[in-house]
Amino acid sequence: MRNPTGRQLRFGAELRKLRERAGLTATEAGQLLGVKQAQISNMEAGRVGVSPERVRALACHYDCADQSLVQALSEMTSERSRGWWEEYRETLPNTLLDLAEMEHHATQLRAGITAHIPGLLQIHDHAREVFRQVVPELSPPDIEHRLSFRIKRQAVLFSESPTPYRAYIHEAALRMQFGGRHVTRRQLQHVINMSERSHITVRVIPFAAGAFPGSGQSILYAYGPVPPLDTVHLDQSHGSALIDAKAQLDKYRVLLDRMEGIALPPRESRELIRAIDQEL
Template sequence: MPVRTHATARQLRLGTELRKLRERAGLTSTEAARLLGTNQTQISNIESGRVGVSAERVRTMAHNYQCTDLDLVESLTAMIGDRKRGWWDEYRELLPSGLIDIAELEHYATALRATQAITIPGLLQTAEHARAVFRESIPRLMPHDVEHRVAHRIRRQGVIFREGAVPYKAIIHESALRMQFGGVETTKAQLTHLIDVSHRENVTIMVIPFEGTSFPISGHGVDYLYGLVPQLDTVVVDTAYGGVQIDAAAKLERYRLVLDRMEQVALPADASRDFIHRIAKTL
């Protein structure tokens, strides 16, 4: 197969998981190539996502690596297929690659969980709220760059509004609800939007009030994207330098525990909706 000029997030992840299987088996890339009847360069290209790989070859590699987790193997093969352009590809020349990657990962996730302490989670933002947030970027964005990012963010929200939308749970700190990005009217509209969206069957919004119990948090926004099997979960941490993807098993487990703890101290969904309504009435 020809070498790709750009590997997508899922293609990169497939290669990463195949590398993990090889390393767990204690094989070098040269030894893996010998078992597969190819060369070390081909193995390196597969693991870096630079070349495609067939489902049959993935199964063969998993067999060579003595992987007995059939659910994982079949989930890896499900990541293969004809390269279909997603809507996010329209933004590939307009936005940083990290924003393109998260849109692709969200599209294929089986469930989503997020937490924010300062801003509303991106999948729940109104266009005006998102626009106000992007205008505060450092360094400053040009107006047309702001609009590209707003449009991209709104299209990302299709994952929770489309037919067959995946479950989405957002844990929001009270401070994020009170931050007035864009002014009072924009904030009121944003809170009303949260209340409306919270009535959707697939959406759960939980609020941690100032008076709540302490909880573990790094200060960064966290998006937890569930894969077909737990090994294929992904965490995206929102930092000042862009989103950082995490897929190491120990770190995934840590973020699951952090989010579980935050849920434990958050208000239930109905009480959270009432809490948001009370804040909106004070504006």
């Protein structure tokens, strides 16, 4: 049996939350549904497919009154097929594949970045230099492999129905020269061009804004079809993590709101990016 993807694990975890809120054990839930306890455990572990009818039956047994959540979970049951990221399954960490899957299914994306240009806005040469700085060092073929994966992730911004994307980028990230002056200038121009697309908003947090909460993190907030299915991706040197606990989701929304509150408006942000470009 193939290992479940991050999204399938999340689906199973949501079923488990519904059962636990109802105060039922897996055995009791199985009895209500007419299946063995192992079947409930496999569903909650994301190891087996679940039909929309079974999701609705479980929600009924669990006295779940949130019909929007039930509908969203029912729609997730038809998504057992694997996406483009599966071709990287044996060569890249699962956390990267889970990130691509999360971005693909998000209804909108919101990022707060202080030290790097967001991955979805990076040009090839900038991203290549980022991967050259990875510890432990990557081989040239591995760098190109990760680069192709990162560029394919950007498809969510270029599809016929692109995902709405908001990014709050600190001025420090814009001034860091990955790949030298010429690459940096092309990268800055790319950010400006992308920010002019109707579904993309880029706002710069200037040095003058001073200290702000969340300044030491790289945050990507993926909105689900309903708030309980939102997910936060944190990218750190020791690896990335997906977070979906309600208290943490609430916290990261506040952090991003605070970043938005001190960031320059879109037009002024583009003017600052152009000024930085002209200084190079």
